[in-house]
Amino acid sequence: MEKRYLFTPGPTPVPPPVLAALAEPVLHHRGPDFRLVYASCLERLRSVFRTEREVLLFTSSGTGLLESAVANLVSPGDRVLAVSAGYFGERWAEIARAYGAEVDELSYPWGEAPSAADLASRLDGHRLVLLTHSETSTGVVADVQALAATAREAGALVAVDAVSSLGAVPLETDGWELDIVVSGSQKALMAPPGVAMVALSERAWAGRGSAPRFYFDWERTREAQAQLDAVFTPATSLVVALDAALGLLLEEGLEGAFERHLRLGRACRAGARAMGLELFSPDDDSASVVTAVRAPEGVDAGELVLTLRDRFGITLAPGQGPLKGRVFRIGHIGWFDVFDITTALAAVELALAEAGADVERGVAVTAALDAFERPLTVA
Amino acid sequence: MEKRYLFTPGPTPVPPPVLAALAEPVLHHRGPDFRLVYASCLERLRSVFRTEREVLLFTSSGTGLLESAVANLVSPGDRVLAVSAGYFGERWAEIARAYGAEVDELSYPWGEAPSAADLASRLDGHRLVLLTHSETSTGVVADVQALAATAREAGALVAVDAVSSLGAVPLETDGWELDIVVSGSQKALMAPPGVAMVALSERAWAGRGSAPRFYFDWERTREAQAQLDAVFTPATSLVVALDAALGLLLEEGLEGAFERHLRLGRACRAGARAMGLELFSPDDDSASVVTAVRAPEGVDAGELVLTLRDRFGITLAPGQGPLKGRVFRIGHIGWFDVFDITTALAAVELALAEAGADVERGVAVTAALDAFERPLTVA
Numbered sequence: 091m092e093k094r095y096l097f098t099p100g101p102t103p104v105p106p107p108v109l110a111a112l113a114e115p116v117l118h119h120r121g122p123d124f125r126l127v128y129a130s131c132l133e134r135l136r137s138v139f140r141t142e143r144e145v146l147l148f149t150s151s152g153t154g155l156l157e158s159a160v161a162n163l164v165s166p167g168d169r170v171l172a173v174s175a176g177y178f179g180e181r182w183a184e185i186a187r188a189y190g191a192e193v194d195e196l197s198y199p200w201g202e203a204p205s206a207a208d209l210a211s212r213l214d215g216h217r218l219v220l221l222t223h224s225e226t227s228t229g230v231v232a233d234v235q236a237l238a239a240t241a242r243e244a245g246a247l248v249a250v251d252a253v254s255s256l257g258a259v260p261l262e263t264d265g266w267e268l269d270i271v272v273s274g275s276q277k278a279l280m281a282p283p284g285v286a287m288v289a290l291s292e293r294a295w296a297g298r299g300s301a302p303r304f305y306f307d308w309e310r311t312r313e314a315q316a317q318l319d320a321v322f323t324p325a326t327s328l329v330v331a332l333d334a335a336l337g338l339l340l341e342e343g344l345e346g347a348f349e350r351h352l353r354l355g356r357a358c359r360a361g362a363r364a365m366g367l368e369l370f371s372p373d374d375d376s377a378s379v380v381t382a383v384r385a386p387e388g389v390d391a392g393e394l395v396l397t398l399r400d401r402f403g404i405t406l407a408p409g410q411g412p413l414k415g416r417v418f419r420i421g422h423i424g425w426f427d428v429f430d431i432t433t434a435l436a437a438v439e440l441a442l443a444e445a446g447a448d449v450e451r452g453v454a455v456t457a458a459l460d461a462f463e464r465p466l467t468v469a
Numbered sequence: 470m471e472k473r474y475l476f477t478p479g480p481t482p483v484p485p486p487v488l489a490a491l492a493e494p495v496l497h498h499r500g501p502d503f504r505l506v507y508a509s510c511l512e513r514l515r516s517v518f519r520t521e522r523e524v525l526l527f528t529s530s531g532t533g534l535l536e537s538a539v540a541n542l543v544s545p546g547d548r549v550l551a552v553s554a555g556y557f558g559e560r561w562a563e564i565a566r567a568y569g570a571e572v573d574e575l576s577y578p579w580g581e582a583p584s585a586a587d588l589a590s591r592l593d594g595h596r597l598v599l600l601t602h603s604e605t606s607t608g609v610v611a612d613v614q615a616l617a618a619t620a621r622e623a624g625a626l627v628a629v630d631a632v633s634s635l636g637a638v639p640l641e642t643d644g645w646e647l648d649i650v651v652s653g654s655q656k657a658l659m660a661p662p663g664v665a666m667v668a669l670s671e672r673a674w675a676g677r678g679s680a681p682r683f684y685f686d687w688e689r690t691r692e693a694q695a696q697l698d699a700v701f702t703p704a705t706s707l708v709v710a711l712d713a714a715l716g717l718l719l720e721e722g723l724e725g726a727f728e729r730h731l732r733l734g735r736a737c738r739a740g741a742r743a744m745g746l747e748l749f750s751p752d753d754d755s756a757s758v759v760t761a762v763r764a765p766e767g768v769d770a771g772e773l774v775l776t777l778r779d780r781f782g783i784t785l786a787p788g789q790g791p792l793k794g795r796v797f798r799i800g801h802i803g804w805f806d807v808f809d810i811t812t813a814l815a816a817v818e819l820a821l822a823e824a825g826a827d828v829e830r831g832v833a834v835t836a837a838l839d840a841f842e843r844p845l846t847v848a
Contacts, residue, residue, distance in 0.1 A: 096497055101705060104495045112706060113492035115473065116480045116661050118784050123473070149663050151528055151701035154684040161681070189681040276702060282495050284528050284663050284704025302540070302568040302680060305533040322530035323655060325663025325704065326480060327491060405497050 095404040097434045099226045099254055099380040099421030101276040101283050104335070108281055111334040117326050124326055125318045127333050132315065134336035138256060138279070138344065139271060139289045141263040146311045147287050149325040152253035152274035155286040157185050158306035159249045159270045163218055165299035166190030171216040171246070173209060173237065176200045177227035177410045178251060182220045189301050191218075200412055201228045201370060201382075206236040213244040217297070221248065224255035227410045229371025229382040229419065231259055235266045242267055247297055253277060253286075257339055258351045258379050258423050269294040275328065278347070278379075280335040280424040284328045351378040353462045354422040354431055361435040361458035365442075365449045370417045382409070382417045383438075386447040391418040397441050404437045428462040474783040476813045478605045478633055478759040478800030480655040480662050483714070487660055490713040496705050503705055504697045506712050511694065513715035517635060517658070517723065518650060518668045520642040525690045526666045528704040531632035531653035534665040536564050537685035538628045538649045542597055544678035545569030550595040550625070551576075552583045552616065556606035556789045557630055561599045568680050570597075579791055580607045580749060580761075585615040592623040596676070600627065603634035606789045608750025608761040608798065610638055614645045621646055626676055632656060632665075636718055637730045637758050637802050648673040654707060657726070657758075659714040659803040663707045730757040732841045733801040733810055740814040740837035744821075744828045749796045761788070761796045762817075765826040770797040776820050783816045807841040 096103050117124040135145040148155060164170060170191040172183035175198035186193045196212045198204060209219070219241040224231045238248040249270035252261055256271070257278030263271045269291040276283035290308065298308070305322065314321040339347060355378035359369055362383045370382035385391035391408060392415050398404045407419040420434050435454040442449045475482050496503040514524040527534060543549060549570040551562035554577035565572045575591045577583060588598070598620040603610045617627040628649035631640055635650070636657030642650045648670040655662035669687065677687070684701065693700040718726060734757035738748055741762045749761035764770035770787060771794050777783045786798040799813045814833040821828045 094494065094502070096495065098497050100702065101495045101497060109492045109494065113488045115488065116475065116483045116655075118475055118477050118480060119662070121778065121784055149528065149530055149704075150533075150684065151703070153701040154529075157683045160683075185683045188683045188686075274702075276495075282704065282706040283498070283702045284707055304536045304539075304564045304567045305529065306684075307567075322532040323479060323653075323662045324530070325528075325661065325707065327661040328663055328704065328707070399500060405500055 092403045095433060097420055097430060098405055098407045099277070099419060099423055102280065102421060102424035103426070104282055105280055105338055105425045107338065108331050108335045112282065112327055112331045114330060117330070119320050119324055119326050127330050129318055131329055131333035131336060134333065134340055135287055137340055138336060139263045140261070140265060141289045143289065143291070144312065144315060145287050145289045146308060146315065147285060147324070147329070148306065148311065149284060149322070150286045151283060152272060152286045153181070154306060155272040155288045156182055156251055158288060158308065159272065160186050160189045160191065161301050161303040161306050162298050162308050163247065163294065164189050164191045164301055166301070167192055168218065168299065169194070169216045170218045170220065171196060171212060172220040173204045174198070174222065175202050175204055175228065175230060176222070176225035178225055179222045182222065182251060186220065201230060203230050203372070204232050204237060206233065206240040209237055209240045213241065213246065216246050219246045219248050222251045223261060224259065224379045226254045226380055227413065229377045229380045231255060231376045231379055234261065238266050238268055247293060254379055254423055257344070257347055260348055263289045267291065275332050278424045279332065280339060281332040282328060284325050285332055349466065351422065352466070354378065354426055354428065355381060357428050357431045357458040357462035358420055358422060358435070360461035361431065361454035364457035365435070365439055365454040367449070370413070379423055380419050380421045382413070382419045384417055386442065386449065389442065389445055389447050390415045394418055394441055394445070398437050402437050404434065406434065428459060431458050431462070471782045474812060476799055476809060477784055477786045478656070478798060478802055481659065481800060481803035482805070483661055484659055484717055484804050486717065487710050487714045491661065491706055491710045493709060496709070498699050498703055498705050506709050508697055510708055510712035510715060513712065513719055514666055516719055517715060518642045519640070519644060520668045522668065522670070523691065523694060524666050524668045525687060525694060526664060526703070526708070527685065527690065528663060528701070529665045530662060531651060531665045532560065533685060534651040534667045535561055535630055537667060537687065538651065539565050539568045539570065540680050540682040540685050541677050541687050542626065542673065543568050543570045543680055545680070546571055547597065547678065548573070548595045549597045549599065550591060551599040552588060553577070553601065554581050554583055554607065554609060555579045555601070555604035557604055558601040561601065561630060565599065580609060582609050582751070583611050583616060585612065585619040588616055589619045589623070592620065592625065595623070595625050598625045598627050601630045602640060603638065603758040605633045605759055606792065608756045608759045610634060610755045610758055613640065613647070617645050617647055626672060633758055633802055636723070636726055639727055642668045646670065654711050657803045658711065659718060660711040661707060663704050664711055728845065730801065731845070733757065733805055733807065734760060736807050736810045736837040736841035737799055737801060737814070739840035740810065740833040743836035744814070744818055744833040746828070749792070758802050759798050759800045761792070761798045763796055765821065765828065768821065768824055768826050769794045773797055773820055773824070777816050781816050783813065785813065807838060810837050810841070
């Protein structure tokens with residue numbers, strides 16, 4: 091009977107109407123009941139991606155569609171530039187190497203933000219540039235618009251991992267002329283994990299390569315989707331749920347969702363600071379997706395996360411890679427309000443105090459509430 | 470408010486407790502609540518596959534894991550023998566060609582059953598043989614045990630598409646020394662589509678090739694599963710549902726499920742014959758998964774399927790490929806009982822009579838009930 095609180099940057103909490111949609115009887119993927127939902131879902135995805143072109147939907151995790159970018163575009167020996175400053179950027183480079191690409195890395199220490207100037211100086215005839223919009227492992231949201239413009243100027247195709255950013259922070263697929271944008275159901279789109287999607291420019295369609303592929307082949311799925319069909323049996327229940335979740339998101343409005351995430355980030359940072367903790371993710375509005383916080387002196391962040399989970403049923407995310415033990419991460423992507431933030435902060439405060447850490451008691455929650463309510467124009 | 474009846478050979482109806490499990494709040498894939506379910510699901514899969522080795526679980530349709538067999542095993546130029554007698558066998562050959570395999574096809578007209586003698590005469594140093602256990606497009610269940618033994622004798626690896634057969638008809642992964650067995654959640658396993666699984670022999674592990682792969686790479690998933698971890702965020706809600714469904718299946722018992730499918734097939738055939746229809750799938754107990762029925766003179770089977778769907782909310786499957794318009798298919802895989810069969814038959818009888826076809830009225834349902842109840846030893 092212990093309550094559960096899911097405050098990780100994916101999977102994220104799913105609203106009750108979305109859970110209810112999941113429990114509806116299974117539909118046949120070629121029947122009219124499903125086609126109505128499918129058409130609605132694909133149309134809503136175009137709104138969320140802000141693209142006039144089709145968005146391809148696959149049954150897969152987000153990583154599968156990062157691989158699709160490589161499998162559809164890269165032939166062995168193609169030169170790829172991977173920009174990485176954390177776990178997910180590094181994974182993308184690894185996928186490109188698995189396909190025989192000649193991969194150069196513009197690699198930053200975890201937690202830094204990639205710069206367009208650095209990118210410009212490294213670009214040298216690369217066919218494809220791999221970018222990570224929100225680096226979930228560090229909380230850094232990169233300036234994809236500037237990075238993409240730089241890569242485009244150099245003639246490269248631009249692929250963006252927007253798995254944890256889409257729907258939480260602004261992203262303009264067409265407006266920023268992004269060639270490949272990948273996202274997943276289980277972050278700001280407020281559905282369970284299991285379906286992922288990719289938006290593609292005409293340049294991406296024209297740039298397809300010779301690597302072997304079948305399930306993740308874009309053309310097969312595009313042809314089927316054009317007939318509101320699916321080439322392989324899709325995860326129908328998850329599509330029904332995703333459609334319901336996208337309806338909620340678009341009812342709030344994308345701009346409303348962006349503002350809410352911005353306020354949630356401010357609230358989380360203000361609360362953490364108020365109790366005397368040091369932030370690892372940037373202490374500014376760029377970090378609206380996930381807040382990475384340094385554990386105080388003498389506290390192992392991994393142990394803290396386990397304590398919160400096992401004593402209170404509250405799931406935060408630990409640090410990954412070089413940040414293991416040093417930071418914990420509070421996700422605020424998707425179906426979050428300020429009381430999720432205050433709950434997370436209250437639990438962190440309690441657990442740290444019990445661990446004997448030097449934290450200021452009784453101030454974090456109020457600081458978070460204040461920051462959330464403050465007009466946006468006051469920083 | 471019109472009721473819906475899903476009588477297709479996948480997706481199949483999902484029992485209410487499985488739908489209820491889907492609607493539970495989303496779990497974090499690395500937390501203890503999910504790991505308990507994950508461990509249970511993986512263990513139950515081993516029971517259903519009848520293997521002592523691990524079964525790898527992926528977020529994908531079944532086709533994705535057919536591709537995994539090719540991507541993990543086949544290097545360009547490898548010789549593959551694909552046995553096909555319908556839509557799914559042909560698809561598997563197509564996947565192998567997409568990976569640069571040199572594919573020979575032992576190809577039968579749709580509806581025939583492959584024979585071990587034919588296979589023996591075609592085997593000639595092939596590395597890998599691709600088999601389809603239940604060919605969903607025709608209703609034919611192949612004698613995989615005999616085919617696999619023949620292929621093994623010739624030194625080939627044996628890969629089996631068991632997507633629509635596993636849990637419905639006997640299959641012994643270890644007992645028949647099958648090297649690769651692929652199945653999916655949405656057929657006899659009684660869960661929604663979206664997760665698929667593959668069981669592997671030591672010979673399969675030893676035979677991996679050089680084709681590029683990442684998401685469907687077996688080793689990455691094996692390593693993670695050994696720690697009850699997942700290398701990519703799995704479709705957690707579907708895993709929870711699958712575990713619940715496997716629990717129901719194992720509660721009935723695999724032998725009980727096999728017998729029920731056998732009786733369902735007998736009932737369906739007896740009813741169709743009683744109203745004067747001709748069977749396309751074999752008129753014997755090998756066809757326990759799906760019954761393909763020829764449309765009577767002057768009736769287009771595709772039109773019949775549309776009428777049943779649009780007037781009565783009853784979804785059967787049309788013919789595929791060369792069988793389009795000529796046959797309709799009644800699935801009886803998974804959560805089916807005899808009254809699903811009688812409903813399907815009653816609706817077919819009504820629609821055919823209204824279409825002016827020469828069918829015998831008022832006998833199909835009773836014939837089906839009789840056949841279902843008859844002791845198994847009486848053919």
